[in-house]
Amino acid sequence: MSELKTIEAQLLQELQERAVSKYAYVLSETEKQELNTEGADFKLMRTVxxxxxxxxxxxxxxxGxxxxxxxxxxxxxxxxxxxxAAAASSPEDAANDIAPDQGGHAFYQGIYEPDFERFFDRLKELQGAIAAEYSKVNVMQMVGDHTKTHSLYANSNGTKAESFRGCYDVTLEFSASDGEKNSGLDYTFLRTASLDKPLIELSDFRRKLSDIEKQIDPEPLQGKFEGTAVITPGCLVDLLSMTLENYAGSGVILDGTSLWLDKVGEKVADERITVGFDPFDETIVCAERITGDGFLAEPANVIENGVLKAHMLSLYAANKTGRPVMKSGSGLVMKAGAQSLEEIIGGIEKGLVVGGFSGGQPGTNGEFSGVAKNSFLIENGRVTKAVTETMINGNLGDMLQHVRGISAERDVQGIFTLPYLAVDGIIISGK
Amino acid sequence: MLNDILQPKTALFEDGLQTVLRGHENRSRRVVILKGNLTVNVRSEGRGISARVGKDGLYGFASIAEYTPEAAEKVLKAAKNNALLLARHAEKRFPMPPAFERGIVPLNCPIVDTEQKKIIEACRALDTYIEKTYPDLTSRTVIYSEDSQDRIIYSSDACCGHVTSPRCYIYVFLNSVTKDGVPVELFKALGGAGSFDDQFADLTKYYPDIEALYKKLKDKAEGVYAEAGYKQVVLGGMMGGMLAHEAVGHTVEADLVLGGSVAGPNLRKRVASDLVNLTDFAHTYNGGLAPLPVFLDDEGIRATDAPLIENGILTGYMNNRETAEHFGVNPAGNARAWTFADEPLIRMRNTCVLPGKNTVEELIASVDDGYYLIDSGNGQADLTGEFMFGVTCGYEIKHGKLGRALLDTTVSGVAFDMLKTVDMVSDTVEWSSSGFCGKKQMIPVGMGGPHMRCMIMIGGR
Incomplete structure (x- = not known):
């Protein structure tokens, strides 16, 4: 892991010989150690x-x-x-550029050298805890890995950033069964730089494992109603990402199809919503410190107290449209609300706790429809039963406007930190 | 193309260990022209060597981003060490699958590289054609996407070979608005297996496809929301392919069967109407090449077809060597890896519902009040067979005739329930091959199907 300087010297020589005076590059070396289980058994160990x-x-x-x-x-x-060759064949376009000089930096994040024996023990401990406490759960696959990355970003404007990052990732894929009755499939994920706590206590592992046991033999929902969807953090990350990209992403601003095209500074969401990217948030692990355009990463809210603060523009899109560039893009964080999840559910007459969304990619109008996965019916302020074959339908933009509540609890998974979001006006339909 | 530097290293394979050594290169080329602006212009290559070593049912895998004899030696040693390390910690041992057919699978086709300039010129020409021909569009995007795999595989106890999988596409996205100013979009993937000149030497052959896409977009701009509920529909061939892949295919991947999928207790039982036949084709369909032919998998198994449903009865699963041994069948070459750094997983290849006897016109004419669902943007399925497809293009059917177009919606159901409602199947199959399937790694897959009349849940207002 010490050859980057040599590679860099050769690269710079090659650029010089070709008389390339404007450039940017990223060099990286990675080493991943990964353990895989199938069912309850360790079956594969990988080194990449x-x-x-x-x-x-x-x-x-x-x-190019x-x-x-x-x-x-x-x-x-x-x-x-x-x-x-790619540059020579592309058209002249004054919007193409790289960030101005950001100076020289060295970043050290996470745990660069793994304690793999301890990680192995933590994974076995997690397996044991699941078997002991969630006896109906089948862990189909558990993947645990540590990846260390040494990278070097530099450009011809003078920026140079060397980074050493290392973190542990754990992915669980699981279902539950009781005799011949089964649940559906569910997944969850954790990124952490610390092995101090048992893994079962981290991420949303306990809630997801508990929920999947309650989802054995779910009932199809009958009929159709308009109600409140309580979106779990694991589902919210997908819906929010779609929403932000759909209304504030570079593509839809560049081609002018965004419904938030001229809404910066205006209210686009409930005033309780503050959401954006914060790679420096204490709950976010090993987020990028330099953007693809060469800017030092900064915290950046897309929506603050319901007001659209910025589009998520690349430097190219920013230059092309005369709007500000976004100097961030990792570490999705939403501000917690004031109510507990229990209080929010207690106030809902009829709705659905939506554990996952399996739906078509919404068009630029934001209309979405799809299957509510791993979900529970709410009736008269109580979660009553797990449901299957249940569809939800709504509009991403409306969803942010029609907020019933935001939970004080947030799930911390290392790559995002999000609360539960309860939204009204969702069409919930069964057979 | 990779040169074979691996063969001499097979001398390092150790007795008593099941070993696969793989050299693997992925190439990709990508150009995006968004409303006339070149926003992406990228070429990438990734190559390396991996080794997988198995003993007592425990596997060590190692890969390195180098393609040298020294790298081959290093991964063989590291993979063996990983297997031994795992054996120290793992509590159980398992039987290894037996040796299988030995032999050499010959190179199937070359990978031809194309200058980026030529690719950009083609994309710009198509973009200009669309801009001039359809000036009322609110936006348009032309995306060139090419990916290829070049693999050299040596197995200690199965087949060896050098195989390639090139494919390239131009995606055309067209945008318009409804009368209320709501954006609508449709896209089509043009192209298929092979290299740039195989698919795009003559762009004019795609003009009728773009014209058809434009007409559907204009219909969609006048479209309505589907009425939510359980409806009789005619699924188009692309939707049939999505059904084959998502709704059934995943549930009959043997690793998911062992994980508790609904297919487990349903083997040799009726899971569909007797009009439904489903096969995962390896490389040949109907006397010609399948859309994404696979000749050899990454465990060294020569690829053969995997029949899954015959006359409505579930007859088999897709396997790797280990699960094939578990279920007492021969593996058919479904263990595939995406890059040199990936271990082979059980994956689909060209999964297709076979054609029936009716014409498409007969299917549509037979529906009194329902929907004709033509194109899908994406789909997902669950172990229970509960599935979802996004529907990007569709029409009402009223009294046997097509009515208004539909705005984006979603259909869902439970595969083995829904397939039992299939009561008419068309005599032609449509294939799609531009997609990736995600399951720890991504992998290119082909999917195909006929038109089918069935009952399905549709989302809507």
Whole structure:
């Protein structure tokens, strides 16, 4: 893991020989150690040595990019050649650019060298806890890994950032059964830099495992009604990501199809909603410290107290549209609400706790419809039963306007930190 | 294309260990032109070597992002060490699958690289054509996406070979608005297996497809929301393919069967009407190449077809070597990996509901009040067979005739319930091959189906 400087020297020489005066590059070395179970048994151990070279070169205002993982002299030459050829064949476009000089930086995040024996023990402990406390749960697959990444970003404007990151990831895929009765499938995830606590106490593991046992033999919902959807954090991350991309992403601002095109500074959501990206939030693990455009990452709210603060624009989209660039993009965080989840559910006459959403990609109008997965019916302020074959239908933009409540509890999974969001006006339908 | 530097390293395979050594290169080319602006212009290559070593049912895997003889030696050693390390911690041992057919699978086709300039020119030409021909569009996007796999595989006790999987597509997205100003969008993937010149030497052949897409978009701009509920529908061929993949295919992947999927207790039982036949084709369909042919999998198994449903009866699963041994059948070559750094998983290849005897026109004419669902944007399924497809293009059917177009909606159901309602099947099959399936890793898959008349849950206002 010490060859990046050598690769960088060869890369710079290649760029110089080609008289490329404007460029940016990322060099990386990674090492992943991964354990996999099938059912209750450890079956596979993997070691993955990775490498990467990504280069952006400019020919005037023409831009080309190429990447590869062959770090030999020939491989480096090939990547630079490919990027140069791509630039030469692209049209002049003054919006193409890289961030101005951000200075020199070194970042150290997480746990770079793993304690793999301890991680193995924590995974076995997690297996044991699930078997002992959630006896109806079948863990179909558990994947635990530690990845360390040494990377180097630099560009011709002077920015240079070296990063050393390491973290543990755990993914669980599970169902539950009781005799011949089964639940559906569910997943969850954790990223952490610490092995101090038993894994079962982290992420949303306990709630998800408890919920899946209650989802054995769910009942199909009958009929159709308009009600309140209590969206769990694990589901909210998908719906929120779709919403923000659908209304504030570079693509829809560039082509002018966004319904929030001219809404910056205006109210687009309930005033209790503050959501954005904060790679420095204490609950976010090993988030990027430099953006793809070469900016030092900064916390950035997209919506603050219900008001649209910014579009999520790349430098290209920002230059093209004359709007500000977003200098962030990882670590999705929503501000917690004032009510407990129990209080919110207690006030709902009829609705659904939505554990997952399996639906079509909404168009730019924000209309969504799909299956509510891992979900429970709410009747008269109580969660009454698990349901299946239940669809939900609504509009992403309306969803943020029609907020019933935001929970004080938030799930911390290392890559996002989100509360439960209860929204009114959702069409909930069964057979 | 990869040169074979691995063969001499098979001498390092150890007796008593089941070993697969794989050289693997992925290439991708991507160009995006958004409303005339070139927003993405990228080429990438990733290559490396992996080894998987199995002993007592425990597997060690290692990969390295280098393609050298030294890297091959390093991964063989690291994979063996991982298997031994795992054996120290794991409590159980398992039988290894037996040796299987030995042999050499020959190279199926070359991968031809195309200059980025040529790709960009083609995309710009198509973008210009769309802009001039359809000036009332609110936006348009042309995306070129090419990916290829080049693999050299050596197995200690099965087949070896050098196989490739190139494919390339141009996605055309067209945007318009309803009379109320609500945005609507449709897209179509043009292209298929092979390299750029195989698919895009003559762009004019795609003009009729773009014209048809434009007409559907204009219909959609006048469209209505579907009425939510349990409806009689005609699923188009693309929807049939999605059904084959999502609703049934995943539930009959043997690793998911062992994980408790609904297919487990239903083997050799009726799961569909007797009009339904489903096969995961390896490389040949109806006398020609299947959309994404697979000749050899990443465990060294020569690929053969995997029949899944015959006349409505569930007859089999898709397996890797280990699950095939568990179920007492021969593996058919479904263990596939996406990059050199990935271990092979049980994956679909070209999964297709077979054609029936009716014409598409007969199916539509037979529906008094329902929907014709043509295209899907995405789909997902569960272990229980509960599935969901996004519907991006569809029409009402009233008294046997097509009515108003539909705005985006979703259909859902439980596969083995829904398939029992299939009572008419068309005599032609439509294939889609541009998609990826996600299951720890992504993998290119082909999916196909005929038109089918059935009952299904549809979402709507």
């Amino acid at each position: 040595f990775g490498a990467g070279i990504s280069v952006i070169v400019f020919d005037g205002t023409r831009k 990019a190429a990447s590869g993982n062959d770090c030999s002299e020939e491989g480096i030459k090939s990547v630079v050649e490919s990027a140069a």
